[in-house]
Amino acid sequence: ENERHLLLADLEEEKVDMVFTDSKEGISNNMDAYRIGLNRTFAIAHKKFKKHKGKFPESLGSIPFFNYTNETFLKYEIELFFSKNSLSPRIIGEGDDIDLFQTVTEKGLGFTIVPEAAMNRICKNNKDVIVLGELEELQTSVWGIIKKSYKGLGYKLLKKEL
Template structure:
């Protein structure tokens, strides 16, 4: 039988790695350097491998130390979430759902994707927007329950992430009424006349839009490119140009009487994915999101 892991030793190792040295770790822990060093050596002896190596005047992680740090990060990140989880369960404050949103994902689409759980009064929703790769790192460390994205989980055996398709929606083109009135040609030819606002190439749908322009024989006059979809729509609404948006944004955009629907591009699809850190989903709200997506049509009704 293997010797049980001493989590106190692991915690001291974790602090040393975080602080970058024994002395800084000892200061943070309010302990003697010799005591911290002894605790780390005890962990190395129990694991059978050196976790640190000399590096100049300091120390650095060995390959074994990097592997141990990856696991320790997960353990102590989860531990930091324990008080809030216990408090919420004990006080009946509800179900916490921490969702990461890829920065290229339209905000109105995010609202649509999360709608199946928003009606539950127990839900306490925490939304984090960031770059795709950073969100995946946070998901792997269990800082997030799920990530919503416009692309599937990349193949990476080290992260062990799993993708789940949530559906797809066709794109449509919108413009303020005064911009739309300048069109002398029918859709889609009018897009060759108007200034256009587009997502940058970090959004998966941009490549599909460029291919569609090429098939239509259009040379777009690009007035602006935006990483943030909400900012793109805001500049579009201000009159800067026509812009594409998911059909799931259709109703909300047209509630603004100044906006006009120029036309649909049903052949240009935006795909949506939920990425989890586990193959079998245990979080009840994440299960509900997936169940709702599987029970809904792939594309919204027009």
């Protein structure tokens, strides 16, 4: 993975045909952005915390929480979510590895907040993990960005012509 601005520079120089990103900010005038999906975010926990599901998100303040490290974009967004909802769960640790988040959740050590793809994988592989709720405020778009002059397979994919 490269930093976003480097990927956009590669697109500008036609080193890549398309860039997928969570923002269409900062693209040049000779590029087009197509919204192709959503990134949704969920709070998940061991089923022993099931009683907290009904009062989501208020109940998150009474369950231990495993947070992201400072280097993670999601950490800032989660802190804003907690602040907006007047929540201050007890933080039991931090990490940036989704497998670690899965282990913490499966062992019932606390709840975690994960993107939809991770939630689907974790919940599919372990019936003891439940979804407490969706953090709708953390929903972001997925954008496909191409040069306006590009008409290859990526263009056809984004235009839903394939």
